[in-house]
Structure formats: structure tokens, C-alpha cells
Amino acid sequence: MGTRGFGLFVVAGTVLLGGCAGNPMRQYDSELRETVQLVQGGSVKKAFDLLEKNNEPGVLVKDKDLLYYLEKGELLALDSSYPASKDSWLKADEFIRDWEDAVKSDANKVLGDIGSYLINDKTRRYDGQDFEKVMLSTKLMLSHIMQGSYDLARIEMKKTVEREKLIESFREKEYDKLQEDAKQQDVGITVKDMKGYPMAELDAPEVTGLKNGYQNALSHYLAGYFFEVTGEPSMAEPGYRNALQLAPNLRITQAGLREIGRRKPGPKESDVLFIIESGFAPAWKSITVPIPIPTGKKGLIATPLSFPLVKSEYKGFVPNAINAGKRQIPVETLANLDVMARRQLKDQMPGIVLRTVIRAVLKSVAQEQANKAGAVTGLLTTAVSVVSEQADDRSWRMLPERISVARATLPVGTQSIEFQTGSGTFRKDVDIGNRFTIIPIRLTGGTVYVGQPNTPGAIAIAEEPEPPAKAPAAKRPAPRRPAKKAE
Template identity: 35%
Template sequence: MNNLKVLVLAVIGLAVSGCANMNYNSKLTNISTGILTGNVKASLDMLEESAGGPDKVAAPSDKEEKNTDKPKADSRKDLLFHMEAGQLKRLAGNTAGSTDSWLLADGFIKTWEDDLKRDPSKLLGDIASLTLNDTMRTYEGRDYEKVMLNVGLALNHIAQNDWDKARVEIRKMHERQALIADYQAKVIEKAKEDAEGKKLKVTSFKELGGYPIETLEDPEVQKLANSYESSFGHYLAGYVYESLGDTSLAAAGYRKAAEMMPNVPLIEAALRDLDRRTAPRVAPQAPVVTPPKAQAGKRPPLRNDRARRNQVQQPPAPVAPAVEVSAPAAPVDNNSLLVDTLIIAEMGLAPAVETQKIALLLPIPCRNGLCPQMIALSWPVVRPVTPAYPTSVKINAQDVPLTFMTSINAMSRRAIYDEMPAIVARTSIRAITKVVAQQAVDESTSRAGAALGPFGSLISIATKVAVAATEVADERTWRTLPDSYYIARAMLPPGKHTMSVNLGGITRQYEFTVAGKYAVTSMRVTGNQLYALSPATTVTSSGAGIGQSGVTAVARTGLEALK
């Protein structure tokens, strides 16, 4: 009986401890409200409060390294916290703080990568997940989140005019994609083995009666080869490599973006005109003034020194006026003095993951072997959205069309599509384990009978409640990530410019400055709010409700840009 009490208390305790993860969707919905209303500080305060308050990092001991540029982590805060905090700080104009938070998040993912390289089985077998639910698993980030973290860090480094660090993040992005591809292949194989071992017949979401399969069979989802590569990420890689003079890697980036988004003029032009754009620019040269050689008077040939001494010296011939000779004419390039500017527009908020309950017929161990039984289970669902995002911006009152590049909503649904075989296997095996445990509790209390008294009924009820409370899909996801990425590319004269966006009849604008050969200006649109991303400037508005300031305009300048 004592063992039974311990078992029940353990199940109830684990159920309670998992509640913090199970209400993540609700918590982030409240935090997102601040972004939509222009009050990012309130959102950041709410996020900090949900994690136990501001960072509390212990000072390093004498044996620990005290001089380090790496940000220190608060042990109470996990991967999701640092991803969300980095995004909120970026919207608030704190690029350095955003980078610090994202580097901490990257440290969590680096640990996952190291574990994957050393011992993949450590990641594939998670006992806690099979006992309760997926929210009890250590959150390692969805595949697209791992990669978009590299993209965000690259943009932050560009905002701080550190293009070499941006290149490092781009390289890490490609390496991370290769690791994820290898890991997902192992996950699928493990899911098949688990399903066969438990004699599960249902292994696909298509066999779940009532599941909204149209969300995963949407053409927008099916055209993606996987959930972790994005056309925006590849295009940004091409642009960064181009700005650093590596045309071969730039071409590879643009080509990959074109494969993911075929027949898009902006992407095709990036690849087609790469050689022309990266050709050395000939700086204007000053006129060269060359004086002509003086023409001395002719003298008869002299046969000896005496004759030379007796020769009558002739006055020098008059010197002709100086003549200006221009440098050789160089081919005329109307864009030679313009700045190749990449405009990045991040739109909306990443989708929420919802829980949908669907019953599944499972083989439950019984006295006669395996008895089929209908069990209500929880499944993750991401709903498609049809947002009305701006399709153009104005630069100095001139319309510049935006080109759609990447949908995080589609990538999120593709992630569920790819993960479903493993989710079905884990959820089914977990349900079987819970039912067997519940049956064991019922049988034990029944045998104990009068010895337990009313406590026996309470044990049975408490166990059922705990099992029901822990049956929920994993709704954790990076909610402050943009929903979509759009870009434009324009040749702008060096100097200050005005960016304007019409949001719900309100024109919001900010100023940015470009110089050198390449420059990036980034913005974020959420609802009717416009956030300029990068060094600080002011977002102004023709209507009420000015958004948080942030700012943009980052350029590769001077001779460095011409390499």
C-alpha cells in the first residue's frame, strides 16, 4: 500500500510540475499583446516575471574565468525564454541586448548539437515524455526555430556593422541544417521501430479521424522540402557573401533561394546580375596634366671637344602651353555611385500551436493479450492564416514593391507534418502506459478493499485526474518570431532617406542613412505598429499610436565595401 501511495503522489507531483509548460500558449498570447499595441517594455517585463524576475547570475569564483565576452545564463531561464527575450529587446531597439539573449539561446542549441554528435540515442529516447507528455521533455526548439535563430543573429550583427560575424552565423546556419537533416532521419527510423514494437497500426496523421489534415496537406506546406530551410535565409546568405566579395558562395545562396521560390524576378535578378554588381567600381580620376617635351634648336653634329666648345650656343625653342589629357574613359555605370540596399520587412507574429483531442483505438495489454480500446489523446495543430500585410513601402515618396519570401506559419505546419510519425508513436505508447498504470492502481485499491477505506476511492480518482491533466500536446513554440518575411532591393544615393509604410490608413515612417556599396534596412510590422530595427531613430506617424522606436540603416562603408 505504501508503494501505491508513492506511485500516486509521484504521478500527481509530475502533473503539477508540468503545468508551467502546458500554459505556455496562454502566457505568450498575453505577451504578444504588448507588441501589437506598441508597448514592448510591458511585454518584456511580463516575460521576465514569468521566469522569476530579472536575471540572477552568480559571480564567477576565483577558479572560474572572469574575463569573457560570452553572456552569462540565469539557470532559471531556458531556451524559449532567451529566444523570446532576444526578439523583444530587438523590437525595443536594444540590439546588443538582443544579441546577448540570442547567444544564450544558441548555447542551448549548441549543447543539443554536441549531444547529437556524441550520442544520438540520448536525444531519441526520452523516458519522461513517454510517462507524461511532450511538455515534460526538455524543449530543444523546433527545427525552423534553430535555424531562424542564426538568421536573427546575422541580422543583429549586420545592424552593428559586423558583417564578418554575420558570415559566421550564415555558415552556422548551413551546418545546423545538415545536422537537423541527419537527426530527423534517425527520428523517423526510431518512430517506426517503436510503433512496430508496440504493434501500433496508426502511424500517420491521415489515419487520425477528425484531425484537420488540410492544414498539413496545404500546397503551401507541401512545396517545402523540409521545415528548416527558408528562401529568405538563403537569399540573406547570398547577400552577405556578395557584400564580402565571395561571389561563388553568393551565387549558391541566391540559387538555393531560387530553387525554393522559382520564377520570382527579384531572386532571378540577384543571381543573373551578380557578376555585374560585383565588378570593381572605377572611382572618378582627376585629369592628368602632362607638359610636352621642350623642343631645343637643332645643332650640327660635333666631331670633337674643341668644336663643341667653339659651337655658338643657340637659344632654346619656346615651350608650348600645357595640355590637359583626360584619363582613359571607363564604361559608364549609372549605378556606380549608388548603394545596393536590401530592405527587409518582417511581418506579424508566429502562429500558436493548439491542442486538439482525438480518440484513437489502441492495443491495451489485458488478461487475454491485447484488447483494443478507444483512448482520447491530444494532438498539435497549427492553423493557417491569411493576413493582410503591406505589399509595398515608400522610399522618399516613391513606391517600392515588396516580394514575399518565407512563411513561418507554413514552416511550422511543415514541422508538424515531418514530426507526426514520431508524435503518433510517442503519444500512443504514452497512452498505453498511462492506461496500464491506471488499471494497476484500480486493481490494487480493489484488492486492498476495506484496508484503504475511503482513501482507496480517492487514490483512483486522483490518478485519473492526474492522467487527464497531463494529456496535452506540446504547445511551446517561439511566438514572437515574425510570421512572414518580405524583401525589396533598391539602388539608393548615399545619404539620408525616408521609409514610409501605410498601416490601416496610418502612415508610419522612419529615416535611415546608407553609404558605401551595400546597406541593409530592416523593419517589423505587427498590427498597426511599425518597428524600425537597428541603431536608434524615431518612428513617426501621421495618425495616433506611434510605435516603439528602434532603428535602421546599416551599411558596408568606405574602402571596405569595395573589396
């Protein structure tokens, strides 16, 4: 890197330290930890206030961004404030559509921005993980259905498929460009050279068994369910078929396609879909791994570099079944966001390694030139290098770890539901409506949230489960910390 390259590095560092689309000084994972804990304890309103406080404009926050609207929408949904939740997610969707428009109009420019090796990934505008982009569309689809906006739900279903195709096309182009850049920059270091990085977590069978890191069976099953219960079985078939391709071994996806048109609730019955969300999405951490970096006269030097790591936290409990209407309805998981996050990281790791290594080489050369230029310049360059050397920890933390479903035909009216939570038995009466009913349930590890079905703006139920019955002394389980009541 010559004088011009050194100058660019210093300019980039000045922007980095002064504030940009993303602030490397902001520790997003730490911020959201307390918010998650409040939700676990049933204090959604306090969690909402904390989110607002953490996103007030200041040194660390320039403007409210995509993540603010994603997290806000999730908190409002937990409180069953569905119209406000939908509005927040629509704001978030504007950010995603900006990214989509940029990819459609000039994908090469977007790829060029990704390949900018002078700036750390954390300083870029956050456009969402690929699975978050798709999940946002799914959340909007569900929100529209529960508020009776069926035409908007249909639009969201179509948009989900288009979004998946765009992501697939873009990632293929990105891979080709990264291969080209690796040759041009003469960087031979690959994922295999990352000694000390827990690659086994990215190579686990459940990760490699996924088709990709952004599609999930829930999105397509929900579309199939909606079209079937609203009397459009021919439109339901593609949704069920896509869900079956993504989750071929589940009874519910097999039955979805096999029983189209055969499920016909009576005049006083409803086709009920329970959507059970468990836990919280994994955190994205920064891990430091020594990588051999060429440094001119000194040759290869093992340089500590930071890479992202998906860390499972606040894992959720998924009940085996829901008891309702004197029936035991089996529960099956259609989306495991923990596994999806690891699959996405696995697919994108080659590009992350390439960007990080090239940036480290540029930093090394810049440091040598800065030291020659004087002590002050050398210290400034060192400060830029230290601050910028951390992996991106931004992610949609309020998302659940897993999303499961249970489906049955139940009598219309008030029905008692019962299921296990991992810390006891939860029982509650819910209203079953006509034709079809969707009942959202969230198990956070400490509190159970149940949204009133098909009723815009209904009040959420957030209560503690009943403790499990005492077992015989010889088999007594370890005591559990009781769940807290919502405030």
C-alpha cells in the same frame, strides 16, 4: 505493463506533478498572448516587463530557458537595442548547441529520450522547433551584420548550413527509429486514424510544396547579399543558389543569382535591403481527438487524446512595394513561418501519434492496476493522467509570421520611405549609408517598428501609420481601428 511498468508510470507522474524541465501546468500560449498584444500596441517596454515577470522562478518556472532568451532577444531587437538583443540570442544559441552536441556525440541517446513513452512531450526540455533553430542563426547573422561584426556574421552563415544538415540527418534517424518502435510496440494506429483532426491544414498545397519545415530562402539570400556587397561574389553564389532552390518562382531570388557582379552602386549610392517582418508566428494549441485504444478485457475504447495544432493568429500585412528615392521597389516574401510550422508538424505527426498512443495504452493499464491497489492510488494515477494529457504549446511567439525583402540601389543620405500597412500609409525618413544598407521593418498589425540601419543601439521608430485616404461613398471600406503610438 507489469508491476515494474506501473511503478515507473507512478514515478514519472510524481516527477511530472512536482516539476521538471518543462511544467505541464504552465500555459505558455496564454502567457504570450498578452505580450503579443502589448507589442501590437507599441508598448515594447511593458511587454519586456511582462516577460520578466512571467519567467521569475516559482512554481511554474524553474529556470530561465531557451524560450525566455528567444523572446527577450526579439523584444530588444524591436526596441533597436541590438547589442543586448544579440547577447540574449547568444544565450539561446547555447541551448541549441547543447542539443547539437548531444546529437553529434550520441544521436541514439537523444532518440531514446524522444521515444520515452511514459512522459508527456510538454515535460521535456524545450530544444526549439527545427525552423526556430535555423531562424535563430539567421537572426544572429543579421544582428552581427548590422553591428559591423562581419567575421562573426560569416561564422553564423556557415553554422546555418551545418545546422540544416544536422537537422536533416537527425530527423532521418528519428523516422527510422519510430518505424522500429511501432513494430515492437505493435501499434498500428497512424495519422489516418485521427478522425476529427484538421489534416487538410497540414496537407494544403503551400505546405506540401515546401522542401521541408526548417529551411527558408531568407537565410541563404541574406548570405548571398552580404558576400556580394562586401566584395566576395564567388562566396555569394552558393547563398543565392540555395535561396533560388527554396523559392524558385520569386523575381528577387532569380535576380540574385543572375546579377551577381553586375550590381555596382556608384560612389554616392548604396545597395539597400529592406527586411520586412509581418505579424507573429502561429500559436501551437492542443486539440483532443478520440482514438481507439486497446484496454485489455474491454477491448478497443475510443479514448480522447491530445495532439498539437498549429493555429494562425495575428497574421501580418505585407506591402506590395516600398516607395523610396522616387522608385517603387517590389516586396517579395522569402520566409512564411506559418507554413513552415505546419510543414514541420506534418513531418513529425507520425512520431507524435505513436508516442501519444503508446502512452495512452500504458496509462490505461496503469489505471487498472492502480484501482486494484486502492482508492488513493487510483486517484493519484487518474490525476497524473489528466494533467499529462495535453499537447505541447511552446513556441517562439515573437517571431514574425512572414519575412519579406525589397532591394534597390538608392542615393546615400536621408531618404523618405513610404509603404502601406493594412491600416494606412506609413512614411518616415531613414539614413542610407555607404556601400550597403539594411533597414529592418516590423509590421505588427497595430504599430510599425523601423530600426535605424547599421547603427548599433539606435532608437527604434514605432508610430502609427497615416489613415488611408477616404474612398468614394459607394466604395467606402469598413472602418479600421487606428494603430496606437508607442509608449
